[in-house]
Amino acid sequence: MSNPLALIGRIATYLLLTVAAFVSVFPFLWMVIGATNLSADIIRGKVTPGGALLQNISVFFSSVDMPRILFNSFLIAGLGTALTLLVSSLAGYGFEMFRSKVREKIFAGLLLMLSIPFAALMIPLFIMMANFKMINTYQAILLPTVASIFIIFYFRQATKAFPHELRDAARIDGLKEWQIFLYVYMPVMRSTYAAATIIVFMANWNNYLWPLIVLQTNEMKTLTLVVAGLTSAYTPDFGVIMVGAIFATLPTLIIFFLLQRRFVEGMLGAVK
Amino acid sequence: MSGLKLRNVKKSFGAVDVIKGVDLDIEDKQFVVFVGPSGCGKSTLLRMIAGLEQISSGDLFIGDKRMNDIDPAHRGIAMVFQSYALYPHMTVRENMGFALKFAGRPKDEIARRVDEAARILELGKLLDRKPGQLSGGQRQRVAIGRAIVRHPDVFLFDEPLSNLDAELRVHMRIEIARLHKELNTTIIYVTHDQVEAMTLADKIVVLRDGIIEQAGSPLELYDDPNNLFVAGFIGSPKMNLLTGTVEAGGIRLADFPNDLIPSPIAIPAGTAVTVGIRPEHFDPTGTAALDTSVEIIEHLGGETYAYARGTGSNLLTIATDNNRTLKTGDRYQARFNPASLLVFGRDGKRLR
Structure with missing residues (x-):
């Protein structure tokens, strides 16, 4: 390294990256270490591993109906993701593939809706669900998330790179529109689907506010709600909460690492 | 029987007319090339x-069956x-x-037909690869193979060689010509490259702004263009086009006011015309001449082209019968036979 300025620049870069890495990794580290400590130690600020892991786990499992809660969470996140991807990618495909005079106006209207915060939709949505007698059902969680405007937008953008000639070729090969979607579009866009899966699954899995409002009995609750519920006890047991947090984080981590390569491809553009 | 008939075929996108009424007959087993500048509607057609x-309106028949819907x-x-x-x-x-x-x-029939197409196109070794692992030329062969497998009555090619480099393009052009002989089916081929059109076609259809300017065999279009557009479009290097006025005893070209050239046809004096002469129709033994000064020389080995001008700014392209001694700045008597001139009216139509 002959140029001192370049050296300083490199050092600064690494310092900045180190800080950023620390900031992003520390909460995970703290969560894992916390799960091995007693609540009192955590409050005292102990950052070294302790020996209370098994105790924390057993307390967690005795206070939470884990199979039922996991079933709820996976059902809502899994089914929600599948439905969202299907509906939103169909919409994105339609918006990009078909010419229409009103297409851009409708799309602009959709995008405009992104600017409405969920807090403003919450109460009308709740009243609507109440009228449909859907409070405390899976449908109440799934339906409002299925048509995700952001994911429609994401699919439309990605579809711009999907060659129209592929659709033409498929039409000449005798495929109907839905077959083109199923046998050509979906496989070609798999990176886009992978990236969207991570985004949507994480959003559904971590969804808190809306489930908190519409899910009212314990056997309907999701893991996120249950872990959050642990903190509201009179004397929260932080070790147990950390165990819950680990369980709540694991699925998204696993999905991310499984789809990581495709996620990056999908973010860069699916069709090469 | 798989000829095609187009009867007053039109296409509009909203208020924009892209194809403005095309009548065309394509015979069975004919190789037809649609050629024209970009935006002329050839790909749309x-x-x-x-x-x-x-x-939008009109009728399309493939064989004897109306195919519109x-x-x-x-x-x-x-x-x-x-x-x-x-x-x-x-x-x-x-x-x-x-x-x-x-x-x-059935699976065995698919396998048989794929293998047959792979044999014709020499794709045998590539059958288990994905398109991403193939070169441009190989992909193009696979695309042709995909078409062959279906045993169609009519092959449609939409600028198939545009994405290939020059050398490969020549190679694939020959391949396609060979394929036409071997498959013996009707081919309709779209290109903006008039060399491709000239070399491949039994019949060339020159399109401009959604109408057919002229259709005919390559040599008909070359020898006997109906209008200025076709004259300028077909042939490489391009035909020289010079404006002039008919006088008693000949045509006075704007760029060559000192030369009165004999007219190949009888035209009333005073008519404003455009005269066309192909570079390769200049002939040192010709009876008429234009006095030019040479600006640029191109030695291609087998032929020497001179780019020369008269008093105006237009450069004439002249095939010099491989005159290798010619230099920039030389005066050059570009001789030709008046019979090889084509004369067009101011509306662009050929005067005969």
Whole structure:
């Protein structure tokens, strides 16, 4: 390294990256270490591993109906993701593939809706669900998330790179529109689907506010709600909460690492 | 029988007329090339034949059957696209057999037809690769293979060679010509490259702004263009086009006020005309001449082209019968036979 300025620049870069890495990794580290400590130690600020892991786990499992809660969470996140991807990618495909005079106006209207915060939709949505007698059902969680405007937008953008000639070729090969979607579009866009899966699954899995409002009995609750519920006890047991947090984080981590390569491809553009 | 008939075929996108009434007969087994500048509607016309674009009005017959409202898959056509449009997630074999699989053909028949096409196109070793692992030329062959497998009555090619480099383009051009002989079917081929059109076609259809300017065999179009556009478009290097006025005893060209050249046909004096002469029709033994000064010389080895001007700014392209001693700045008597001149009226129509 002959140029001192370049050296300083490199050092600064690494310092900045180190800080950023620390900031992003520390909460995970703290969560894992916390799960091995007693609540009192955590409050005292102990950052070294302790020996209370098994105790924390057993307390967690005795206070939470884990199979039922996991079933709820996976059902809502899994089914929600599948439905969202299907509906939103169909919409994105339609918006990009078909010419229409009103297409851009409708799309602009959709995008405009992104600017409405969920807090403003919450109460009308709740009243609507109440009228449909859907409070405390899976449908109440799934339906409002299925048509995700952001994911429609994401699919439309990605579809711009999907060659129209592929659709033409498929039409000449005798495929109907839905077959083109199923046998050509979906496989070609798999990176886009992978990236969207991570985004949507994480959003559904971590969804808190809306489930908190519409899910009212314990056997309907999701893991996120249950872990959050642990903190509201009179004397929260932080070790147990950390165990819950680990369980709540694991699925998204696993999905991310499984789809990581495709996620990056999908973010860069699916069709090469 | 798989000739095609187009009867007053039109296409509009909203208020914009893209194809403004095309009448055309294509005979069975003919190699027809649609040629024209970009935006002339040639690809749209091809897509209308394929069924990828709706026909706004008029009739399309393939064989004796009116095809306006028939699905692309049932028109007996196969198409090769400029971008190849191979399915990237399938192997070459799957790409080629995809249409047959969808038509519900038995597996052994699909395998047989894919192998047959692979043999014709020498794709045998590539059958298990994905399109991403192939070169441009190989992809193009696979795209052609995908079309062959379907045993279509009519092949449609949409600028199939545009994405290839010059050398490969010449090679594939010969391949396609060979293929036409071997398959013995009707081919409709779209290109903006008039050399491709001249070398491949039995019949060239020159399009401009959604209408047919002229249709005929390559040499008919070359020798006997109906208008200025076709004259300028067909032939390489381009035909020289010079404006002038008819006088008693000949035509006075604006760029050569000192030379009165004999007119090949009788035209009333005072008529404003454009005179066309092909570079290769200059002939040192000709009876008429234009006095030029040479600006640029191009030695191609077999031929020497001089770019020369008269008093105006237009450069004439002159094939000099391989005159290797000619230099920039020389005076050059560009001689020709008056019979080789083509004369066009101011409206662009050929005067005969």
